[in-house]
Amino acid sequence: MERRPIIAGNWKMNNTASEGVALVEALKPLVADANCEVVVCVPAIDIPAVSKAIAGSNIKLGAQNVHFAEKGAYTGEISANMLKEYGVEYVIIGHSERRQYFGETDETVNRRTLAALAAGLTPIVCIGESLEERETGKTEEVLDRQILEGFKGIDDISKIVIAYEPIWAIGTGKTATDEQANETIGYIRKKLAEVFCPVCAGKVRIQYGGSMNAKNAKGLMAQPEIDGGLIGGASLKAPDFGVIVHFDR
Numbered sequence: 639m640e641r642r643p644i645i646a647g648n649w650k651m652n653n654t655a656s657e658g659v660a661l662v663e664a665l666k667p668l669v670a671d672a673n674c675e676v677v678v679c680v681p682a683i684d685i686p687a688v689s690k691a692i693a694g695s696n697i698k699l700g701a702q703n704v705h706f707a708e709k710g711a712y713t714g715e716i717s718a719n720m721l722k723e724y725g726v727e728y729v730i731i732g733h734s735e736r737r738q739y740f741g742e743t744d745e746t747v748n749r750r751t752l753a754a755l756a757a758g759l760t761p762i763v764c765i766g767e768s769l770e771e772r773e774t775g776k777t778e779e780v781l782d783r784q785i786l787e788g789f790k791g792i793d794d795i796s797k798i799v800i801a802y803e804p805i806w807a808i809g810t811g812k813t814a815t816d817e818q819a820n821e822t823i824g825y826i827r828k829k830l831a832e833v834f835c836p837v838c839a840g841k842v843r844i845q846y847g848g849s850m851n852a853k854n855a856k857g858l859m860a861q862p863e864i865d866g867g868l869i870g871g872a873s874l875k876a877p878d879f880g881v882i883v884h885f886d887r
């Protein structure tokens with residue numbers, strides 16, 4: 639089953655709008671001939687400026703969160719339609735930092751995912767275990783729960799992108815080995831086949847995330863189950879991101 643690789647930068651809370659524009663201007667020539675989908679997920683307030691700066695290029699735009707309501711009394715929140723108006727195509731949902739610091743649960747992940755899909759956005763839904771969970775043999779149990787609760791009610795699972803991000807590998811410089819990442823992503827796909835259907839599971843793009851960088855991207859991307867990367871720190875440096883999107887060279 640052909641799955642187009644997708645490399646997405648997660649800028650997190652970095653780059654003002656003008657810094658973001660400078661970064662994508664530097665990126666444009668470096669990623670222009672990439673054989674994969676190239677996405678930058680930027681802070682909400684950077685979206686208008688970055689959207690303009692990437693027009694006509696192969697860089698696609700993503701947000702880092704979306705509210706589940708269409709509109710209403712949700713002070714400080716941003717709806718899927720607001721993102722769409724600026725050409726946003728992707729949105730990260732349920733990043734472990736949001737689960738850890740902002741009370742995100744499998745239920746809110748589910749609601750956001752359904753709202754994003756209804757608006758025609760592609761959710762990049764993050765799942766993954768903590769170090770303690772891995773060390774106590776709970777990885778599969780945690781992933782099962784995140785899949786069953788987080789993806790409830792999705793009609794066509796192939797419309798979402800999943801980012802498998804072991805929490806212990808995020809921003810720590812500690813990457814999962816190529817085999818570890820491949821094996822766990824293989825498990826996720828097996829579970830999706832069971833819960834949804836084998837054909838749909840074969841179509842879902844599953845990224846690895848967690849200290850992926852210019853040095854280790856090639857090895858990770860060579861694994862058969864790994865369809866892309868969600869890149870934090872290394873996406874803030876244009877030359878590094880430029881190398882990562884050329885993992886196939």
Ligand code: PGA
Nearest residue numbers: 808809848849869870871
């Ligand atoms: P990192 O972040 O690449 O800096 O580890 C990845 C992520 O949190 O999406």
